Amino acid sequence: MANVNCSNEKNKAVVNYISQNSEEYGIFEENGIKGVSTEPLSTFSIDVDTASYSNMRRFLMDGLLPPKDSIRIEELVNYFTYDYNEPYGDKPVEIYGEIGECPWNSNRYLAKIGLKAKEIHIEETKENNLVFLIDVSGSMEDEDKLPLLKNAFKMLVKNLREEDRVSIVVYAGASGVALMPTSGANKERIIEVLDKLYAGGSTAGGEGIELAYSMAKNNFIENGNNRVILATDGDFNVGMSSEIELENLIEEKRKEGIFLSVLGFGEGNIKDSKMEILADKGNGNYAYIDSIMEAKKVLVNEMGATLYTVAKDVKLQVEFNPSKVKGYRLVGYDNRRLNNEDFNDDTKDAGEMGAGHTVTAFYEIIPYDSEEEVPGVDSLKYQKNVSNESNEWLNVKLRYKHPEKSSSELITRAIGEGELKYNNSTDFNFASAVVELGLILKDSEYKGKSSVDDIINRARKGKGIDVNGYRAEFIKLAELVKELR
Template sequence: MKKIFQLLALGFSATFIFSCQNATVDKALYLEEVPNARAMDQKALSKVETVTEGANYTYQVSPEPIQNEKLNTEEYDKINENTFKGVAQTPVSTFSIDVDNASYSNIRRYLEMDQMPLADAVRIEEMINYFDYDYPQPQGQDPFSINTEISTTPWNSEHHLIHIGLQGKDLDYTDLKSSNLVFLIDASGSMSAENKLPLLKKSLKLLLSELDDKDKVAIVAYAGAAGLVLPSTPASEHEKILNALDGINSGGSTAGGQGIELAYNIAKENLIADGNNRVILATDGDFNVGVSSSSELVSLIEEKRKDNIYLTICGFGMGNYKDGRMEQISNAGNGNYFYIDNIREAKKVFVTQMRANMFTIAKDVKIQIEFNPKMVKAYRLIGYENRLLANEDFDDDTKDAGELGAGHTVTAIYEVILANSKSTQTIHQAADLKYQTTKVSGNETDLMTVKFRYKPIKSDQSILLEQVLKNTAITNLDSSSDNYRFSAAVAGFGMLLRNSKFKGSATYDSVLELAKGALGNDKEGYRTEFLQMVQSANTLETLEANSEN
């Protein structure tokens, strides 16, 4: 209490709306002061009732003026598409797996608003990995199975696609690890829209319904300041958690860095040894107070991940959405990143795929491909531009990479030009070396060797796996699996949305035809919804073309 009255005496302008009706003050409840010079003369404390321990209370500050809704300040990092590289001079390709799928639901949001998405909002690997694929469960001691397939490229008959799929091991649901979760909620003024804070609350309530008595939840909210709304509480105290969640309102600027610091501190104080310790950050990414630049936030998260606390980022809203910033933070923080555009997506993330998204079974998973120059002329990794690694990073256990969740599938696709192909594709050739020559292997059966590295959850030392893909594995498109054809259809759709120079003969109609024949067991209807998105994009692009003529 003393701290609150000191703030009043100093004329502290709190930019944080923190209204928790019908809640009780806990000894652990506190509000951190965060300097906010920009907002000092804009905010004033509007109401504070006398608070004593155990009493009901209201703490609220004046919201900042409503922003002009027509001003669009969304930000996306630039994507420079991977090109075809000559195998003779550049035979090795290395990248980190990516389990994020925020790009797909964000694209859906654009199309449902009758708009074509910005090219840099389209990350093809996240589109592909939005869907599960029918890979076999791992049988050995490693926590995932490795699956490869090669067939003809649908948009270029002179090329082939190599499909690489990982299947994470399902959890034993009778023996789940306890979860220590910290909900980190952006309560700034920019979160007031219906598809932001209100949807955020509904989403987290869905997650609460999936927890059991051995799990615990804390809630941190932030605007101009970061505050502990609810100390770590057993999930069985459902009503107490819901009351705390419902009491959060939006207003003020956004001190995201301070919120991250506090949330990780709370998670560390309540760490469960061998448990599932995770911060769930829900925000539009528009941080503007304190530590707020992407580079500063990435450095902060890189430091925090050393405590073996994982990070899930859930993006909300539109207009001021900072996609690039959240993707960078997620990549740095042993995390995953989702975009919640509606309650159906919230159910997918927090209910249907909750265990895959919240329980990590393998850390720092890297993939390295060595192509055989005798058999393969050139290759192009489709997507994963923001996940590329230097070749020497593969064996370096200090280099961070993506995490694999329980029961999760991860898929990557290479488009390759075989040595006997008549393709006219331009190939990026590295300059010849003066003192070395490239020896072409005499091996005429291996197309490539796939290497995988991963760290078990309790280890900082990676394990190496290898698998060879032979030319005898090549099949024609009609004989390929549903996994292969559907993922190829999604990749083709992504290239059309980006207007990629590598789209070849792909059209929306050809993507639809390919996907329709590969729906498989579409239990949740995600693949059927994909067909609708392709049709919407086709209609919008046709309308735009007609309006220009």
């Protein structure tokens, strides 16, 4: 059950809401302040999931503040795309950097690290072998579940090509094949099968996943995009239901070149933490679909990023220069931390980037001359006064694998004085506003002087060219937070 802050009457509504359903969210300790003298390296797996943002929106649109454990700040930030440079040459990913003042703590700086994956035009994409794994159990009968799910998949089907194949597996009390592999040219047949689906029975989720993977393997396309797309409210209560069993199966199939993406639907029954884990283990992404517009965003506007992996096992390792930085804190990615030695270990799983994906991470930076106390800064005698003429603040190392390869490649970029801006970019202003709202909704101990008014003003300043209206919507959500707090 979610951990809810009950400090005021409005939050009691959240308690009442949660007590009447079985939604589950993972509980993770926030990343803390680290001293550069003792911990100069920060290592983590990237994350392209966006479920936390649309789930947050669902709560706010219902007039409720979301449970704080449902807020994963990196997913709020990565819901949006940013104007980063396209990768050069054969590199699938490029690194971007920018530093500015920290809006919620005037004694610190904020470093923004951005990644941009290579765009792929539809005519360049691989053939698709897609298996729609659809939960048709009794809990899926609500309008925001199976009916919305069917309309979402229809949108995807309409954009498939003749060379693409679709199979449909359903599961409830038992699992079964609703559609054998069918060409994307036969859209009417695929849509007809979707229209006939109805909800009823319990949830044999594990059995359904096994059957879906079997279908994907039997129709495997060499050098193609072989993927299971699981659509569910997250309830796995019959059959192979332990997370360890499911994870082991999904990891095994991942090694065979079959990836898993997860789409969450509905309210009252969301098993958010479980669905996030399954997508991570399956080299896929996890999105929460709360409306037909969100379905269009995930399955049409961003279909390349959703379906086509261009870099897998993407890890970041940031090294801080002690002559410039006294301490740092990675904002978000609380459940993506890796041991430093994992960075060069190609057997360690990490996140995937799809075509055109952007990934953003922020570090709060305590400058080297700050009087702020930092853990470990006094523990080493000879590290306190490091002399270094370099203007670099931090060095970013990125490891990734090509989707078909098992060995990683390395990209590096230093970020420093040249990236320090006193008039930050439009994207920096907007993304930092998203981070700050996340700090407030999490009731983070690091929220400092966060202010919803400041968030709204900075988001308006950073709105920029907003073709799809996503940034304008964020501003409206921030206004709702102001009213609900």
